[in-house]
Amino acid sequence: MSSGRVLIIGGGPAGIEAARGLADLGVPVTIVESRDRLGGMPIAAHYATLTPSLEDAEQAMARMLAPLLGNPAVELRLGAAVSGFAGAAGDFELSVARNGSQESVRAGAIIVATGFQHFDPGRETQMYGYYEFDDVITLPESEKMLKEHSFVRPSDGRLPERVAFIQCVGSRDRQIGNEFCSKVCCGVASKQAIEIRQQLPEAKVFIFYIDMRMYGYWENRIYWPAQEQYKVNYIRGIVAEVLKKGDRLVIRGEDTTLGRPMEIAVDVVVLSVGMEPSQGTREMARLLGLRQNKYGYIETEGVPLATVLTSVEGVFAAGACTGPADLEDSVSMGGAAALKAAALVRKKALAAGATG
Ligand SMILES: Cc1cc2nc3c(=O)[nH]c(=O)nc-3n(C[C@H](O)[C@H](O)[C@H](O)COP(=O)(O)OP(=O)(O)OC[C@H]3O[C@@H](n4cnc5c(N)ncnc54)[C@H](O)[C@@H]3O)c2cc1C
Ligand code: SF4
The missing domain is CATH 3.50.50.60 (FAD/NAD(P)-binding domain)
Structure with missing residues (x-):
């Protein structure tokens, strides 16, 4: 049968x-x-x-x-x-x-x-402070706030002036055994950066990346408009840690293009978690x-x-x-x-x- x-x-x-x-x-x-x-x-x-x-x-x-x-x-x-x-x-x-x-x-x-x-950014390491600081969120959490047109600092509900994305969280990481690239997070982070700039035109947006991986038409439909039209700041660098200073977060690491240490204060950190x-x-x-x-x-x-x-x-x-x-x-x-x-x-x- x-x-x-x-x-x-x-x-x-x-x-x-x-x-x-x-x-x-x-x-x-x-x-x-x-x-x-x-x-x-x-x-x-x-x-x-x-x-x-x-x-x-x-x-x-x-x-x-x-x-x-x-x-x-x-x-x-x-x-x-x-x-x-x-x-x-x-x-x-x-x-x-x-x-x-x-x-x-x-x-x-x-x-x-x-x-x-989605990768749980608190699972292996606390270096990005996901479970410590309310204003460290993940890509899907940011997506939800954008959908509701209420992108705020979760800690106090205020509108953020500076937002930073950290790429490759839980992907391309041999230490945790996820060597693969999750394929979508460079594009999704760049898309969200555009939406933040549309919803909060006064906010500055930074994306910290190892290298940007855009496939096919995502390059011209998302990446270049994010840089040229929406003035998103792409910084090639390695983030070592996220700390709290006053009521802001500080991203500490190395700018690998300029070859020097960097420290940038922001209101919200978005972790680009992989699959x-x-x-x-x-x-x-x-x-x-x-x-x-x-x-x-x-x-x-x-x-x-x-x-x-x-x-x-x-x-x-x-x-x-x-x-x-x-x-x-x-x-x-x-x-x-x-x-x-x-x-x-x-x-x-x-x-x-x-x-x-
Ligand atoms: C933050 C983020 C944003 C993204 N945004 C985009 C985007 O804008 N554009 C894009 O191209 N891609 C995007 N992606 C990728 C996109 O989400 C995936 O490509 C897509 O969801 C995969 O579809 P799927 O049907 O394979 O799996 P899923 O969407 O994961 O659906 C699987 C379904 O199976 C169900 N299921 C699971 N286990 C069982 C079970 N045992 N029995 C019955 N049902 C079960 C689940 O409930 C779910 O409904 C994004 C990914 C991330 C991480
Ligand atoms: S952030 Fe970019 S390079 Fe890193 S895993 Fe995601 S798509 Fe790949």
Whole structure:
């Protein structure tokens, strides 16, 4: 027996795109999402606008979701988790737990799109003072304030005069074992710097970086406007520590362009935290028996010429559960996974028909 259904675990941008593709092909889909809402990190972490389009994140995600809502080909299981797995490609049987009850779902193929979580900047070191000083925040916390048009000093609610971003927090760091670049934080920090200058034209904004990594059109759509139009100050340097002096924060380190020590007083420090595999990604990889790399991301087989195959036949992976990925990567992988999964369930159905 084979099943023509595809089960998607994770309803973020990658999972949503996979579901849209499958529904368009007439393949029935079940989406299992652990949160009570679809949309993934752009919704859960309150993104203000998307890089590089600067489109409102809620509106963009609502547009992406519209074809799924009320679609008879799509079953939604929100606030749910996959708790059991058996069978083989073409005929998997999964247990889905929700509201204290268990449901069994048969599917010919599975797409894992369980995404990432933000690096916890207090986990390994306190050198940037995240858990010590209220005015040291993370990129997602800054994004939320920008969305609400209330970018303030969290300690006293005053408007900041000087804001600094510190790049590569939790990424490109051999000491903590995250040697990879998280790919999006240079662009997202630069986008936020533009928004701070738009919302608070009097504020000075600094970005401390090792080197700026902008991909493709992010360079001309975000980086150059940030410098030239919005006068964001990019400082190539290594930040050694963040201290408190009076009611301000002081960033201490070395300006590596000028080759001399630097000390800059600011009101708010934004840590550009990188990506790590989400807890759900680690759990699903274990449950489904998928090979993971040393960081815990799901290993995709055949990269760079194949992007969504995993070590288990019939199980595909898409988006930031496979490694640092921006929205374009994640959505493209979701589409590729949909095509592979549709082809697999059709082939298995044909083979079952031929032998049956
Ligand atoms: C601060 C920050 C800002 C960013 N801003 C941008 C931007 O402006 N532009 C851009 O291109 N990229 C941006 N990114 C990257 C972007 O967020 C990701 O590319 C994108 O969210 C990845 O989509 P995804 O669907 O793979 O994963 P996610 O968005 O993480 O979605 C995964 C979904 O799976 C669900 N899930 C997890 N585990 C389970 C489980 N076991 N069972 C069921 N469901 C589960 C989660 O609840 C979630 O809904 C940003 C990243 C960061 C760190
Ligand atoms: S995108 Fe930029 S800030 Fe993020 S890890 Fe890469 S170099 Fe560092």
